[in-house]
Amino acid sequence: MIEPFRATSDAFTPFADARNFIGGAFVEPSGDTVAPIHNPRWGRPMASVRFGTAGDVDHAVRVATEAQREWAMWPMRERAHIFYMARELVMRNIDELAWLVSHENGKIFAEARAEVEKGVECMEFGCSLPNLAAGTHLEVSRGVRCEVVDEPLGVVAGVTPFNFPFMVPLWMLPQALVGGNAFVLKPSERVPLSSQRLAAILTEAGLPKGVLNLVQGGREVVEALCDHPGIAALGFVGSTPVAKAVYGRACATGKRALCLGGAKNHLVVVPDADVALTAENVVASFAGCAGQRCMAASVLLAVGDVDPILDAIVERARKLVPGRDIGPVTTEAARTKIVGYVDAAERAGGRVRLDGRGARPTEDGWWVGPTVIDGLGPDVSAVREEIFGPVLSVVRVATLDEALRIENANPFGNAAAVYTTSGDVARRVMGSTSAGMCGVNVGVPVPREPFGFGGWNDSCFGAGNLTGWDGFRFWTRQRKITTKWALQKDATWMS
Ligand code: NAD
Numbered sequence: 001m002i003e004p005f006r007a008t009s010d011a012f013t014p015f016a017d018a019r020n021f022i023g024g025a026f027v028e029p030s031g032d033t034v035a036p037i038h039n040p041r042w043g044r045p046m047a048s049v050r051f052g053t054a055g056d057v058d059h060a061v062r063v064a065t066e067a068q069r070e071w072a073m074w075p076m077r078e079r080a081h082i083f084y085m086a087r088e089l090v091m092r093n094i095d096e097l098a099w100l101v102s103h104e105n106g107k108i109f110a111e112a113r114a115e116v117e118k119g120v121e122c123m124e125f126g127c128s129l130p131n132l133a134a135g136t137h138l139e140v141s142r143g144v145r146c147e148v149v150d151e152p153l154g155v156v157a158g159v160t161p162f163n164f165p166f167m168v169p170l171w172m173l174p175q176a177l178v179g180g181n182a183f184v185l186k187p188s189e190r191v192p193l194s195s196q197r198l199a200a201i202l203t204e205a206g207l208p209k210g211v212l213n214l215v216q217g218g219r220e221v222v223e224a225l226c227d228h229p230g231i232a233a234l235g236f237v238g239s240t241p242v243a244k245a246v247y248g249r250a251c252a253t254g255k256r257a258l259c260l261g262g263a264k265n266h267l268v269v270v271p272d273a274d275v276a277l278t279a280e281n282v283v284a285s286f287a288g289c290a291g292q293r294c295m296a297a298s299v300l301l302a303v304g305d306v307d308p309i310l311d312a313i314v315e316r317a318r319k320l321v322p323g324r325d326i327g328p329v330t331t332e333a334a335r336t337k338i339v340g341y342v343d344a345a346e347r348a349g350g351r352v353r354l355d356g357r358g359a360r361p362t363e364d365g366w367w368v369g370p371t372v373i374d375g376l377g378p379d380v381s382a383v384r385e386e387i388f389g390p391v392l393s394v395v396r397v398a399t400l401d402e403a404l405r406i407e408n409a410n411p412f413g414n415a416a417a418v419y420t421t422s423g424d425v426a427r428r429v430m431g432s433t434s435a436g437m438c439g440v441n442v443g444v445p446v447p448r449e450p451f452g453f454g455g456w457n458d459s460c461f462g463a464g465n466l467t468g469w470d471g472f473r474f475w476t477r478q479r480k481i482t483t484k485w486a487l488q489k490d491a492t493w494m495s
Helices: 054-071 076-092 094-105 109-132 167-178 193-204 219-227 240-252 275-291 307-318 332-347 400-409 423-430 468-475
Strands: 020-022 025-027 034-039 044-050 136-141 144-152 155-159 182-186 212-214 233-237 256-260 265-269 297-303 351-354 371-374 391-397 415-419 437-440 476-484
Touching: 020 054, 034 094, 054 155, 054 182, 054 212, 054 219, 076 094, 076 109, 076 167, 076 193, 094 109, 094 193, 109 167, 109 468, 155 167, 155 219, 167 182, 167 193, 167 233, 167 468, 182 219, 193 212, 219 233, 219 240, 233 240, 233 468, 240 256, 265 275, 265 400, 275 297, 275 307, 275 391, 275 415, 297 307, 297 400, 307 351, 307 371, 307 391, 332 351, 332 371, 332 391, 391 400, 400 423, 415 423, 423 437, 468 476
Parallel strands: 155 182, 155 233, 182 212, 233 256, 265 297, 265 415, 297 391, 371 391, 415 437
Antiparallel strands: 020 025, 020 212, 034 044, 136 144, 144 476, 351 371
């Protein structure tokens, strides 16, 4: 097993290198590539990860196939008990896990703790599944009974991004495992450490060997998961180009696939919006987790004269101290890319009202402070493309219809929100955005359990949502059993 993480502050703390987890044991991946796992606050490697190979995927699938046969025989209630136990272990170790998330991802401790708590919520949903999945039956004709039973798919797989190292694996594992599947997880190579701790905790909670396996690595491992005939379904969370490619490749081998992609979330602000509520919410949305959330606000569509609200947003964001209230971004390359978008927006005539380009609370960390660019046209790259940093692009429009046209024209469809005190304005926006997750005066409109998380358009490839009850549907299939025990004297042709 692996030791708990020792850090109790932001101070740089090394950790054990990441490994595969196959058949209940941590083993060395077999690839040649070794990558550093950076702590973005300090710009230094805290550990390293050797990449796995297609051979490692095959090994994991064979072990998982064996384990799944026995696991599927467990009553669902007993499978769910593993998550009751694991939840207690996570709560007992919550600060340690939050420090690990904070160090490998960069988000500040409070955000990391909130991420672990959200992961716990996902586990709690897994605990409730036996009650929700009780099944249904009906006497459909005289003496004939139909019963619907949820069955596992077999061995399934998940691929996760860097921005929520602990939570996103838990978008998939409770439903998939309580549903009776065995799982092969490929975490982001930038943040593989939290998944390792999660695997260790689930094992301590009693999860049988081989039911959850980790294969570390990058593209080669993901493609091997897509291609492997022993894997029945694949869940993916990451950027749009990769989500689209992975969806196509997994479907080509007949797998069930659901691939969540990137985002460009629009907030519509109208003059009657509550100033204090809007300013607090918008800043939390665009600057929280350094803007590295697929639900982060990115474009603010300012309808008419909303200057007092924009002033309040800028002043509130100005108070955030990089290093204390807002963490670094994931890599040096991400910093360069984000700054490049701000430079280009400025060249295109945007007014940088709050400039985070010079933030530098540590010498070698990768920082961008909260940034607000006003007066941009809808065609500027900072308005059209996913920046994935703490940058809010403001586009001024005269009418609500113009705002909705801009929102509707963007190819993504993860989230959208409106800030207003008018029920009618809220109703019009909620009825017209082209986004799967919408908020009224809520800047990060995450549909929490039991509701399903998932966007539309280029933010989601495949049908349905990944979390909540929809997640359970995705990772299971229904057996329909029709039963008759005796010849009916009063039978109809349907009997
Ligand atoms: P990413 O697409 O670079 O990586 C995601 C996963 O795919 C990683 O495990 C990575 O190893 C793997 N991968 C990378 N390139 C690949 C390739 N060419 N072929 C196969 N696999 C590959 O994403 P990221 O930078 O880790 O995460 C940020 C992105 O994820 C953002 O676009 C963000 O909006 C998105 N995201 C979306 C959601 C959602 O629910 N829609 C949630 C979180 C993050």
